Amino acid sequence: MKRILYRAILLVLIVPQYIYGQTLDSVTLSRMKLNFIVPDMPAFKSLGTEPSNLLRPSIPQAFAVALSEFYSEQKFIIPNSFAVEISPSLLLNAKKGSKALQERYAKNRVLNSFRISLGSARDTSFSPTGRNLALGFRINLINDGEMATDMGELSIISQKLGEFRIATRGLRKAFAEKYIDQVKIWAKDFGQQTESEIDKAAGLDDIVDWDLILNKNLSDAAWKNKYDEFVGQQRAPEFDAWFAAEKERYRKVNWNANKLDLALAVLGSSKDSLLGSARFSRVDLWGTFALRSGANAQTLFGVNVGYGSVDSLLKVNDDKKYLHVAIPVRYLVGTNRIKGFCEAQYEYLQQNKSSNGLFNLGAEVNPLDGLWLNFYGGINFNASAGTSYFRTNLDIKITLPEKFNLF
Amino acid sequence: MKEVLFNPDGGLICARALFPPSSVAVANYEMILRFKSVNAGTTLLTGDNLNLEDDQVFLPSPVETNDGRRVILETGFRGLDITNQPNYTITLEIWQDGNLLGSEEESGQFTEAAQYSLIFIKLVKQEQVI
Numbered sequence: 001m002k003r004i005l006y007r008a009i010l011l012v013l014i015v016p017q018y019i020y021g022q023t024l025d026s027v028t029l030s031r032m033k034l035n036f037i038v039p040d041m042p043a044f045k046s047l048g049t050e051p052s053n054l055l056r057p058s059i060p061q062a063f064a065v066a067l068s069e070f071y072s073e074q075k076f077i078i079p080n081s082f083a084v085e086i087s088p089s090l091l092l093n094a095k096k097g098s099k100a101l102q103e104r105y106a107k108n109r110v111l112n113s114f115r116i117s118l119g120s121a122r123d124t125s126f127s128p129t130g131r132n133l134a135l136g137f138r139i140n141l142i143n144d145g146e147m148a149t150d151m152g153e154l155s156i157i158s159q160k161l162g163e164f165r166i167a168t169r170g171l172r173k174a175f176a177e178k179y180i181d182q183v184k185i186w187a188k189d190f191g192q193q194t195e196s197e198i199d200k201a202a203g204l205d206d207i208v209d210w211d212l213i214l215n216k217n218l219s220d221a222a223w224k225n226k227y228d229e230f231v232g233q234q235r236a237p238e239f240d241a242w243f244a245a246e247k248e249r250y251r252k253v254n255w256n257a258n259k260l261d262l263a264l265a266v267l268g269s270s271k272d273s274l275l276g277s278a279r280f281s282r283v284d285l286w287g288t289f290a291l292r293s294g295a296n297a298q299t300l301f302g303v304n305v306g307y308g309s310v311d312s313l314l315k316v317n318d319d320k321k322y323l324h325v326a327i328p329v330r331y332l333v334g335t336n337r338i339k340g341f342c343e344a345q346y347e348y349l350q351q352n353k354s355s356n357g358l359f360n361l362g363a364e365v366n367p368l369d370g371l372w373l374n375f376y377g378g379i380n381f382n383a384s385a386g387t388s389y390f391r392t393n394l395d396i397k398i399t400l401p402e403k404f405n406l407f
Numbered sequence: 408m409k410e411v412l413f414n415p416d417g418g419l420i421c422a423r424a425l426f427p428p429s430s431v432a433v434a435n436y437e438m439i440l441r442f443k444s445v446n447a448g449t450t451l452l453t454g455d456n457l458n459l460e461d462d463q464v465f466l467p468s469p470v471e472t473n474d475g476r477r478v479i480l481e482t483g484f485r486g487l488d489i490t491n492q493p494n495y496t497i498t499l500e501i502w503q504d505g506n507l508l509g510s511e512e513e514s515g516q517f518t519e520a521a522q523y524s525l526i527f528i529k530l531v532k533q534e535q536v537i
Contacts, residue, residue, distance in 0.1 A: 148430050148487060148488075149430070151457060154429055154433055154457050155455075155457060157433045157485065158433050158434075158435045158455040158457055159435070161433060161434070161435035161455075161483040161484060161485060161521060162435040162453075162455075162483065164435075164483045164521045164523075165435055165436075165437065165481060165482065165483030165523065168483065168523045169481065192408075204446075205446055207446075208444060208445065208446060209408070209441070209446070209477065209527065210446070211525065212408060212477075212479075212525065212527045215525045239483075239485070239520075239521040240519075240520045240521055243485065243521070
């Protein structure tokens with residue numbers, strides 16, 4: 001356990017340093033990042049700070065942070081628990097993009113969705129300075145609705161770029177016709193035709209490769225400004241406005257696309273903050289399928305199976321391991337930036353031989369790019385004992401904003 | 408203008424375009440063959456960088472007829488992740504009999520807008536040494 005945690009910490013700390021040592025050009029396999037989804041992560045979930053056992057499927061992000069329990073008894077407090085997640089494939093290094101690289105990435109899309117998370121939480125149940133440490137792994141088996149890998153969507157963009165290319169060709173011709181005397185001067189310098197041929201030219205068609213000549217001379221700032229001014233006066237290519245609108249449209253209609261995530265987390269506990277004191281406590285497995293349920297809704301079907309000791313440090317002589325199984329279902333409705341949800345969960349705890357139920361109502365809010373607030377409240381009841389209590393949760397999760405430059 | 412020498416008695420000439428991967432930018436292109444000493448020409452190939460096949464095409468035969476012609480690569484492209492991938496290179500290569508005869512490239516920085524690139528290569532018949 002200690003060895004695994006040591007290696008994970010080294011990986012989380014060293015990989016970004018290694019990447020930082022490369023040039024900016026070397027960052028590869030980055031993508032058009034659309035912040036669709038609350039970045040849930042297995043290491044964080046394993047810490048057990050949230051009442052729900054549902055692991056939210058998410059798209060791979062290079063880096064994500066989760067903080068929980070920062071609001072307690074009507075006060076904001078320093079978080080008791082946090083986790084970070086990195087995606088090694090998004091941080092891979094290659095100095096040149098190539099089709100071979102792209103092909104390898106496409107073929108290994110599932111493998112490239114692999115992410116590692118590391119979480120820590122204070123746990124005073126067995127020691128005043130006790131901490132839980134968790135190491136999580138996750139992959140996306142199904143990841144629909146990712147713009148950068150959605151070939152259908154990229155084909156639409158390509159078609160629009162084709163229209164832009166043809167329109168730009170037309171604009172350049174109109175500009176060259178307007179300034180044909182200048183184009184003739186440039187053509188004489190270019191030296192492909194004799195001066196008399198150029199002088200006799202009745203129009204652009206008589207100036208061989210006028211488009212190449214114009215293209216070269218548009219590197220001159222004064223003529224570039226004149227050309228930009230000309231384009232501004234014409235019916236300029238509309239690609240850019242279209243692209244901004246299309247990106248927004250795509251985000252709106254794909255926040256609830258189908259996804260399937262599998263994850264595993266190993267939890268260790270320590271009496272103090274020293275890593276050397278950590279002992280294995282529990283292992284958890286998650287599977288969550290997100291199903292598009294209409295235009296503005298999504299249903300999440302989850303399963304969580306865990307096996308381990310409940311409190312390995314307090315009861316040092318009790319090495320019994322217990323099974324727990326949770327089956328949560330969450331129904332979300334709304335838009336990409338704000339969703340309401342209701343959730344029901346059945347949970348079996350072998351330790352107590354008890355069946356628990358959870359019913360939640362909550363919301364996910366994305367007030368700023370890269371920032372997610374997730375809050376919910378509900379009733380947790382023990383069917384075996386016939387007891388119930390009210391529970392609330394508020395946490396904050398952060399990913400890199402879409403336009404944030406990590407390196 | 409970049410000039411590339413070819414063997415008039417050799418195999419078919421191939422023009423090949425190279426773009427950034429589609430995860431970095433989407434590129435839509437047209438490859439044009441312009442006839443000798445005029446602006447008239449013919450489209451050799453149109454396409455984009457989305458499929459995994461190489462963007463290449465053979466020029467017409469007889470090979471010698473390509474003397475003085477220009478191969479043009481016109482591209483419209485848009486960077487997708489400019490913060491992490493700020494630079495681009497578009498390359499036009501000329502091949503014959505498995506050998507790279509020459510290439511021309513355009514490099515620059517992506518902007519937050521659609522961009523236009525135009526690359527020319529002039530084909531020149533290699534004189535026979537007797």
